Amino acid sequence: MGGFAGLPGSTAAMPAEVSYYKRMLDDIRARIASGEWPPGRRIPPTRDLLAMYGESFGVRSASTVRRVVEVLIETGELRGHQGVGVYVAGDATE
Amino acid sequence: MGGFAGLPGSTAAMPAEVSYYKRMLDDIRARIASGEWPPGRRIPPTRDLLAMYGESFGVRSASTVRRVVEVLIETGELRGHQGVGVYVAGDATE
DNA sequence: CTGGATTTGTACGTATGTATT
DNA sequence: CAATACATACGTACAAATCCA
Numbered sequence: 288m289g290g291f292a293g294l295p296g297s298t299a300a301m302p303a304e305v306s307y308y309k310r311m312l313d314d315i316r317a318r319i320a321s322g323e324w325p326p327g328r329r330i331p332p333t334r335d336l337l338a339m340y341g342e343s344f345g346v347r348s349a350s351t352v353r354r355v356v357e358v359l360i361e362t363g364e365l366r367g368h369q370g371v372g373v374y375v376a377g378d379a380t381e
Numbered sequence: 382m383g384g385f386a387g388l389p390g391s392t393a394a395m396p397a398e399v400s401y402y403k404r405m406l407d408d409i410r411a412r413i414a415s416g417e418w419p420p421g422r423r424i425p426p427t428r429d430l431l432a433m434y435g436e437s438f439g440v441r442s443a444s445t446v447r448r449v450v451e452v453l454i455e456t457g458e459l460r461g462h463q464g465v466g467v468y469v470a471g472d473a474t475e
Numbered sequence: 476c477t478g479g480a481t482t483t484g485t486a487c488g489t490a491t492g493t494a495t496t
Numbered sequence: 497c498a499a500t501a502c503a504t505a506c507g508t509a510c511a512a513a514t515c516c517a
Contacts, residue, residue: 306485332501348487354448357503361452369502370494400504426482442506451484463483464513477517484512489505496500 307346311355314340319364319375327378330356330365401440405449408434413458413469421472424459 318324331339333349333356340346356373359365367373412418425433427443427450434440450467453459461467 308485334501346486350488351486353502354451354486357448358452358455362456367502368495370496370500372495372501402504428482440505444507445505447483448505461483462513464481464515466482466514479515479517481515482513484510486509486511488508490507491504493503494501496498 307340307344307351308355310344311336311340311346311352312358314343315355315359316364324375326375328375329372330375332372401434401438401445402449404438405430405434405440405446406452408437409449409453410458418469420469422469423466424469426466 315324315330324330330336333352336352336356337346337349340352346352356365356367360367360373363376365373366376409418409424418424424430427446430446430450431440431443434446440446450459450461454461454467458470459467460470
């Protein structure tokens with residue numbers, strides 16, 4: 288099945304590929320750091336993140352997106368609320 | 382496929398089950414905190430962790446074990462070295 | 476030096492449970 | 497009750513690095 292073989296979505300001669308995982312992790316962290324997604328803001332649901340990173344990076348699996356979000360929840364950078372959404376941490380109303 | 386439905390490996394009437402994920406996370410952290418796995422020590426490979434947590438908790442999937450290790454690597458508690466092993470962080474020789 | 480075994484790393488897939496709206 | 501969305505678990509495939517006979 289899967290594998291990622293040089294990372295699909297990028298052209299042939301591209302050395303030192305960065306994984307989807309790390310790219311998404313960095314991207315979300317950058318959006319938080321830049322203030323685009325401020326503390327307390329709800330981030331897009333998994334489905335929308337998949338659409339986003341599907342276009343920009345070529346990610347095809349929701350489970351890959353989810354693993355990134357899970358890690359950011361564990362590190363305390365995000366907060367998940369089942370049935371509701373995932374929020375940027377650091378807000379006063381926590 | 383899977384699902385976990387009340388967590389297999391535990392008897393019927395057991396409320397507020399804790400997930401395999403959290404139990405493994407806590408267990409590894411406890412081993413580190415207790416000094417059983419001191420800084421610099423290599424932890425058992427995924428295969429062995431699966432055998433361990435398969436017996437104690439009923440975990441059946443290597444991918445579940447891996448996710449826990451990935452999180453602990455991201456939090457900086459462990460350090461992974463591809464082809465070699467995963468080590469407890471905090472050692473001088475890092 | 477070479478090739479197999481070991482082990483971590485990454486990606487995708489699927490099923491199901493639980494909480495909220 | 498249905499739809500939405502997060503949470504957890506298991507499974508599969510392959511890549512990459514290291515080790516060792």
